[in-house]
Amino acid sequence: MPEDARARRRRRGFGHVLYLAATLLWLLAAGPALAHKLNLFAAADGRVIRGEVYFAGGGKAADVPVRVQSASGEPLAALRSGADGGFAYAATAAVDHQIIAETPDGHRATWLIRAAELAGAFPQGDVADAASSAAAPLQAADRPALPAAAATDIGAAEPRLDPDLIAAIERAVARQVRPLREEAAAARDAAGFRDVLGGIGYIVGLAGLGLWWQCRRNGGGR
């Protein structure tokens, strides 16, 4: 009964496929869902840009070269992450900072600190430089007669606050918000169970498509 034997063998093969799939799922559930993708998080704390380099899933990336560049690609600093993956850079002006972490074996991650995030720590002239691109067009439309310097004073209607107080508030808010931002970045980078199921679904679908194609070709010849 060769027909029977073949069917039995096929059934057995199917059982092994199931076994393999179950093993995979078990591995996935048991093992830490870490991955080797390099990630970078940074935020301004006053004038200081603090950040950390880590692998997706949470492992710290120690002693990784970190470069700080201006938006135009001009190098500002070359740092290395510490044992906990952390690094710090004292900004000298409120401009866009591009931060790039790159390991020698080809991992790479980037993060952009916008000028607005640093603006609070650079009260006077620096803010005018940094904010002019964003704020000036709006205010020019509102009050075309005002000179640029007056326009950057957040408006005569508001009470004038001490710049030091504003800076302190900015820092406090940044400190409070930082854990949320870190969490959001980590959640974005982590691959979830849904991603895994989606990917496996695609693979099964493609295999099915291939088999259907073969069946169609065979059927056409019959």
Added chain:
Amino acid sequence: MAHIPDGVLSAPVLVTGALLSAGLLAVALRRLDYAALPQAAVLAAAFFVSSLISIPLGLSSAHLLLNGLMGLLLGWTAVPALFVALVLQAAFFGYGGVVVLGVNTLNIALPALLCAAALRPLLGRAGPKAVFGIGAAAGAAGVLLTAALVALSLGLSGESFWPAAKAVLVIYVPLALVEALVTGTVLSFLKRVAPEMLPGAEARHA
């Protein structure tokens, strides 16, 4: 790592990798063995998922590649299987990039093909012990050849070659040992319980 992200490699390396991968894919699709498709899908899924289970190794962390195993079991069919899995990893996990897909496919599929060419013919008449040895050799060779290709891609892109190669090798040598163990175990397991899944055995049954 095996998944090189966007923005690391230079344009000539990217173009060469893409062209070579496209060539390999074209050949592989023409020789596609439809009977092997379900097996290829299972292995592609295993490759896809195994990248999530990482092993911390020194400065970096690595995960099983399984390209030696795939080459051994699938032959040319491993190329589309690896390509599909890499596309999905880039799409779902953000591993590697879109532009470097060609280079990454080449770096992982070429060792699989070499393992297939060198070790597949031996599998048919190998005993249970020899099967473990062949699997271990394929696992180690798959990882080490991928490491060499990754180092070469980085070196040709203007990173100073030796630090890159050294960093890559430091990570991959322990991984190669783990991979050899895993691939050998999987193969001897298959030999025991499902010999029809191994190439060569099929020819004897027919």
